[in-house]
Amino acid sequence: MNNEQLLQLVHDAADDKRAEDIxxxxxxxxxxxxxxFLVASGGSDRQVQAIAREVIDQANENDITVRSVEGFDAARWILIDLGDVVAHIFHRDERDYYNIERLWREAPVIEI
Incomplete structure (x- = not known):
């Protein structure tokens, strides 16, 4: 699977769990x-974990190595490292606070 296909898989997994503002x-x-970097958010701790779990499950089902997962238990900012694609799943409040898109504002936004 190439990076663009992996990115699509992660995007679709997040979208399937109704991630907001991908x-x-x-x-x-x-x-x-x-x-x-894929950045998405959920409205509750439970939704943030469900989005992250779906990304991880889809990666595992497609034999993609999940290098690390950080922040799952707290469910405020979950980082999923899939190598060339990193998913940042935020609780809505944390996303507004950290504003990762502003931090990496020189990075072009890709439409999927």
Missing amino acids: VVLNMKGISLLADY
Whole structure:
């Protein structure tokens, strides 16, 4: 699976759990961490965990290595490292506070 297909899989998994305001940042040439950041949010701790769980389950079903998951238990900002795609799943309140899109504002937004 190439990076664009992985990105689509992560996007679809988040969308299936009704993630809000899904934004994809093209990090190529901007960050050495990943080629893409997917940023999404949920309205409750339970929804944030459900979105993250679906991303992880879809990755596992497609034999994609989940390198690490951070913040799952707190469910305020869950980071899922899939290699060239990193998913940031925020609780709505935390997303407004951290405003990761502003932090990486030089990264082009990709429409999916």
